[in-house]
Amino acid sequence: MSSVSHAPHADDGGATASTERGPRHWAVTANTMLGHLVAVPAALLVLAEVAILAAGIVGRYVFRSPIVWSDELAGILFLWLAMLGSVIAFQRGEHMRMTAIVGVLSAQVRAFLDVVAAAASLAFLLLVVWPAYEFAADEAFVTTPALEIINTWRAAALPIGIGLMLIAAALRLCRIANLRSLLASLAIVAGLILAFVLLAPVFKPLGNLNLLIFFVFVVGAMVFAAVPIAFAFGLATVGYLTLTTSTPDVVMIGRMDEGMSHLILLAVPLFVFLGLLIEMTGMARAMVGFLASLLGHVRGGLHYVLVGAMYLVSGISGSKAADMAAVAPVLFPEMRQRGAKPGDLVALLAATGAQTETIPPSLVLITIGSVTGVSISALFTGGLLPGVVLAVMLGAIVWWRYRREDLSHVKRATGREIGRAFVIALPAIALPFVIRTAVVEGVATATEVSTIGILYSACAGLLIYRQFDWRRIYPMLVETASLSGAILLIIGAATGMAWALTQSGFSASLAKFMTSLPGGVPVFLAVTIVTFVILGSVLEGIPAIVLFGPLLFPIARQVGVHDVHYAMVVVLAMGIGLFAPPFGVGYYAACAISRINPDDGMRPIVGYMIALLIGTLIVAAVPWLSIGFLK
Known part of the structure; x- marks a missing residue:
């Protein structure tokens, strides 16, 4: 994940x-x-x-x-x-x-x-x-x-x-x-x-x-x-x-x-620390404030802001827990005042967590690159449009549910207020582009680029936003080490399991089964989606990727599926399982961050999950969405 x-x-x-x-x-x-x-x-x-x-x-x-x-x-x-x-x-x-x-x-x-x-x-x-x-x-x-x-x-x-x-x-x-x-x-x-x-x-x-x-x-x-x-x-x-x-x-x-x-996995702790840093320096709050000034007067507007804010913040932190923790406390109080139900709030927050799994620098994409040999830079490029497709699908559900919302009491932001919010948010909005440019132009590798983000965020917090609490640095460093250790120990144990499966001949048997499926590429991708929705709900994202990525990616190549396209399908399907109740632990993380009872979101999240599944099928059916901008 x-x-x-x-x-x-x-x-x-x-x-x-x-x-x-x-x-x-x-x-x-x-x-x-x-x-x-x-x-x-x-x-x-x-x-x-x-x-x-x-x-x-x-x-x-x-x-x-x-x-x-x-x-x-x-x-x-x-x-x-x-x-x-x-x-x-x-x-x-x-x-x-x-x-x-x-x-x-x-x-x-x-x-x-x-x-x-x-x-x-x-x-x-x-x-x-x-x-x-x-x-x-x-x-x-x-x-x-x-x-x-x-x-x-x-x-x-x-x-x-x-x-x-x-x-x-x-x-x-x-x-x-x-x-x-x-x-x-x-x-x-x-x-x-x-x-x-x-x-x-x-x-x-x-x-x-x-x-x-x-x-x-x-x-x-x-x-x-x-x-x-x-x-x-x-x-x-x-x-x-x-x-x-x-x-x-x-x-x-x-x-x-x-x-x-x-x-390459060194990017995991560094991006985790970066996610904590952008929340502490107020960069995430500035981005959300700008989006709210643009869409706050539209029916369901703050819900659209939530979708867009998660897209932008995911492009910075790479950590879903950090993303949700940065966005929810900023938006939820105002959304509650406008009459949004707690269950719908946590349902959409969890759905956006799944929607943004492919947004660089996703830890899951970094993990895929490390265990399968697929180019990290190509994965970062290929992950942008699939996230947009899923955002559009979630937006359609938001429009339907809030098309009759009463906004008579909401004041529309003036052009001057929007401009001021944009100027304040500009350093924060620029960070994802700084990170991507540094990788594409060869200034830094996918592992090193997180350090550029860390230094950029520290300077922005100290010099621009003037919000830098030195007392929080040590707890943030310890939290980074703890979360990274939990992730990396899973990767180590799963690598041992994957090796045992490979030595047993299981990978050859799996390859034979998958390549013999009737229907060619469409059936192969359909089976992949079902498989990773289940794996995502049971094993979480990163263990499932480490365990089955080295086995399935060579098979995808054999049946004619591009590595980056297949990675996007896998990650999106896995994200649905990770954030879908009753088993998806990402859903319960969203509930914990929102302080909302998990029972409240069970019904509202169904529509969002169906939208995500349709979006994943669209990404699977149209390879250009994943590989159209690759060099």
Whole structure:
């Protein structure tokens, strides 16, 4: 997902636990100390990455003297940032997981399943901590080409990060569980693992049937039980490799390292930080204010503004959570005053989240480029028009629903007021164009360009908008590390799973099935849309892309679908699943940001989702919308 939405663990170990004595009080204190120990270096790593990439741009473009070691150092620090961020995300309960099923259960059952999920995460970490150490030790025989240091300096991030998560997991269990639930959850997890170990002789002769057992039933059971997705993927993959193959566990760590070490993914934390920065500096508010002055007097006008504002803000931040958090607080109070119902507000907010999934610099597009080899620049170019098509479809629904809205009490903005709002918003509106121009003209790579956006936004906040709260920088850096760590750990675990699927021959079987579908390209695209709507609702965007992108994109090429066109269809379909209730976690993120009950938006969102589906079908049927402006 470019949507980086998450469903936090329920954590009852806060103020209540801190007032108790004994193990729980000790666990809270130790967890706080661990948080400070990890958060400070993680925040410094985010700043270091910005500085290193900015120095690389200046050295290459200004002084015509490239810094040959900048990318290598950035890559080393990036793995450390990913692992420390994963530790912070674990402490905060911010690793992505699906809570739609457990959410309908009683509070007591939910609390117990939360303990079971923590125990399952602990089991995975225990199983991989030693292989991670072995992997890091083996990297001592590898020397980096530019800095000429042993690669263990980079690879050590894996065992240290996993070890710190182990401590965090143990502390979490002490905080959220009483003795009975703790023992019961540990017994359940240990018993299930022991049962699978004893059944190993049964699994080995089953061949590819094991794929169904481990990657459908086991993963499905853990995901629906609200085990964090990264740990569900990892535990199932380790079980599959250990019990059904002769592959050593260290290979899983190698695949995780490979998945998390693509330098292009460094754009993830930097664009997350950029999204937080534009909200803090008031740039998002300025853009929304200008759009409101243009359309505020039109029936449904602020709803159109919401659609347009999400399009513009998505072109800056790349993070759906940041987009919605920047726009909703600005528009919703005025929309409520005009009589808009809360359910319709959150429904449209969620729908615009799906609509803007292809707007550059979407994190999902960056992820697709990193795992499939498709040009990031081409994806950025191809994503603009599909977003417009879906915006038009949503606008049609808004027009129908608000065609009789009473605006007799609304004052139309004067030309002078519109002009003033435009001048104020101009620096903010220019940012997406600055980012795109920097990539197209070769000033910066898709990874580096986020640093230009960060420096631009900081200067705009300090010099133009005069809204720059230095006290918020450190929390923003820590939040960036946490969200990035949650995303990157999923990518690492899903890369290991995808490798296991490929080695099993599943990819060849899938390719054979997809290429044998009757009806050619139209049927292939239709099956893709259905598949990714389902995957988007269950796995969220980025895990689904990492897991199935490397398998399906080569098949799309075989049947004659352009890579960029196929990427747009995949991302739009996945976005519909991600933001469609009852399973789409993006919808619940929109509800949380809006502070609106999810039940209120269930009915209004149906029309918007139908509009998005029609728009996706139009994009699938007209390839020019995705590839018409490619060079």
